[in-house]
Amino acid sequence: MSSGSIIAILVSGFFTGGLARFAVPGPDPMPIWLTVAIGLTGSIIGAVIGNALTDDNGFVISFLSFGIAIALVIAYRRFVQKRPAFGAGALEFPERGLGVGQQRERLQKLGIDVNALGERLRPDxxxxxxxxxxxxxxxxxxxxxxxxxxxxxxxxxxxxxx
The missing domain is CATH 1.10.10 (Arc Repressor Mutant, subunit A)
Structure with a gap:
C-alpha cells in the first residue's frame, strides 16, 4: 500500500470522525488520533455490515459508516466522559476523557470559564x-x-x- 493511500485513508477517517463529532451536540475535546480512530472504526464496521446486508450498495455503506461513527462518539461520551449525549448535560464541558485536561487548561489560560460554557449555550x-x-x-x-x-x-x- 502506497503512502498516498494511507494518507487518503487517514484523511477519510478524520472527516468521518469529525462529522460524527459535529452531529452530536455539545463540546467533545479529544485528540485528533481519536477522531481518526472513531472515523476509521465506523467506516470499517459500516462497510462490513453494509456489504453483508445490501451486496455492496455504496449509499447504504456510507450512511451505516457515518451512523456507526456517531454511535461511537455517543458511546465515548457516555462511558468514558460519563455525561449524556443529548439534553442539557450534553452542552456542558466534560470533566474527564482523553485530552480534556489539556483543553481545560488552554481555555482557562485564554480567560474562558469552561464551567460556564454549557450555561451560555442554553437559551433563556x-x-x-x-x-x-x-x-x-x-x-x-x-x-x-x-x-x-x-x-x-x-x-x-x-x-x-x-
Whole structure:
C-alpha cells in the first residue's frame, strides 16, 4: 500500500470522525488520533455490515459508516466522559476523557470559564417564549387578522407581560 493511500485513508477517517463529532451536540475535546480512530472504526464496521446486508450498495455503506461513527462518539461520551449525549448535560464541558485536561487548561489560560460554557449555550426560556409569541403576532398581522394598531398594542402588552 502506497503512502498516498494511507494518507487518503487517514484523511477519510478524520472527516468521518469529525462529522460524527459535529452531529452530536455539545463540546467533545479529544485528540485528533481519536477522531481518526472513531472515523476509521465506523467506516470499517459500516462497510462490513453494509456489504453483508445490501451486496455492496455504496449509499447504504456510507450512511451505516457515518451512523456507526456517531454511535461511537455517543458511546465515548457516555462511558468514558460519563455525561449524556443529548439534553442539557450534553452542552456542558466534560470533566474527564482523553485530552480534556489539556483543553481545560488552554481555555482557562485564554480567560474562558469552561464551567460556564454549557450555561451560555442554553437559551433563556423567557427569550424563547418572547420570540415565539412575537412570531405568532407577526403571522397574525401578515394574515390580516391584526392591523397595525392592534399589533402595536399586542406588542406593548407582551412587553408588560414579559
Amino acid at each position: 426560556p423567557k427569550h424563547v417564549e418572547r420570540a415565539r409569541l412575537e412570531t405568532m403576532l407577526q403571522e397574525l398581522h401578515h394574515a390580516g387578522v391584526l392591523d397595525d394598531e392592534e399589533l402595536a398594542a399586542k406588542r406593548a402588552a407582551l412587553d408588560d407581560r414579559l
